[in-house]
Amino acid sequence: MVVDGFDKTEPLGVALGMTKEDTISYIPFFVNKYLKEQVSVVVKNADDEMVAVQLCSIESRHQQQSDDLYAKLKPTAKALRVLEFLVHMENDIWSLVPPDVNHILKLQITYVRPDYTGRGIAKQMSSMRMDTARKLGCQGISTTSTNAITQHLRLKEGYQPLKTVMYEDWKDSEGNVIFRMKDASDRAILTFKRF
Numbered sequence: 782m783v784v785d786g787f788d789k790t791e792p793l794g795v796a797l798g799m800t801k802e803d804t805i806s807y808i809p810f811f812v813n814k815y816l817k818e819q820v821s822v823v824v825k826n827a828d829d830e831m832v833a834v835q836l837c838s839i840e841s842r843h844q845q846q847s848d849d850l851y852a853k854l855k856p857t858a859k860a861l862r863v864l865e866f867l868v869h870m871e872n873d874i875w876s877l878v879p880p881d882v883n884h885i886l887k888l889q890i891t892y893v894r895p896d897y898t899g900r901g902i903a904k905q906m907s908s909m910r911m912d913t914a915r916k917l918g919c920q921g922i923s924t925t926s927t928n929a930i931t932q933h934l935r936l937k938e939g940y941q942p943l944k945t946v947m948y949e950d951w952k953d954s955e956g957n958v959i960f961r962m963k964d965a966s967d968r969a970i971l972t973f974k975r976f
């Protein structure tokens with residue numbers, strides 16, 4: 782479901798003109814990695830079809846980062862552009878959250894099937910699994926929002942911006958803007974909310 786729709790709906794992928802091949806080169810890896818987490822959410826309709834996901838993980842300040850991620854993934858050039866940007870957004874998160882915060886719930890991928898958007902599903906999913914995350918020791922919740930809609934939602938929910946990058950400022954080595962946005966999204970925001 783996510784592969785089917787992400788290239789046509791997620792603003793960074795749309796800006797790059799991603800194809801299914803680009804999406805397949807990185808999204809399934811993350812879906813497989815996070816779907817099994819007990820803090821992830823899957824929404825199904827009455828016909829038992831999956832219509833939305835909120836894929837999450839629990840991240841800890843002192844955990845070892847895997848450095849062979851790209852080797853495992855083999856992303857296409859466009860997928861690599863997105864991954865590099867997301868790494869830039871999140872690589873200093875532990876210096877941006879309050880110093881006493883050591884474990885966070887991280888919203889990794891939020892996706893609602895296009896025929897189910899605008900019904901409050903993303904909003905509902907964002908309040909789920911909070912108790913589980915707290916019981917597992919999380920002190921807050923964080924996400925990078927690349928989409929103007931999720932940014933509106935997170936800020937309304939009381940998340941604080943930790944870092945903002947305007948897409949017009951994110952350029953390649955020749956000075957060209959990488960993400961030429963096709964919708965109202967003009968920035969990415971890393972946000973955090975304490976429980």
Ligand SMILES: CC(C)(COP(=O)(O)OP(=O)(O)OC[C@H]1O[C@@H](n2cnc3c(N)ncnc32)[C@H](O)[C@@H]1OP(=O)(O)O)[C@@H](O)C(=O)NCCC(=O)NCCS
Pocket residue numbers: 787790791792891892893894897898899900901902903904905925926927928930931933934937
């Ligand atoms: C972004 C996305 C998750 C939103 O899901 P959704 O279920 O339609 O969102 P909701 O219906 O819960 O709406 C959340 C808020 O955004 C607003 N909103 C929803 N669609 C909107 C639109 N097209 N334009 C402006 N605002 C919109 C809603 O009004 C609501 O705000 P409110 O509480 O002030 O009324 C969904 O469109 C999607 O999966 N997009 C593609 C993948 C993506 O970009 N994921 C996020 C990457 S960070």
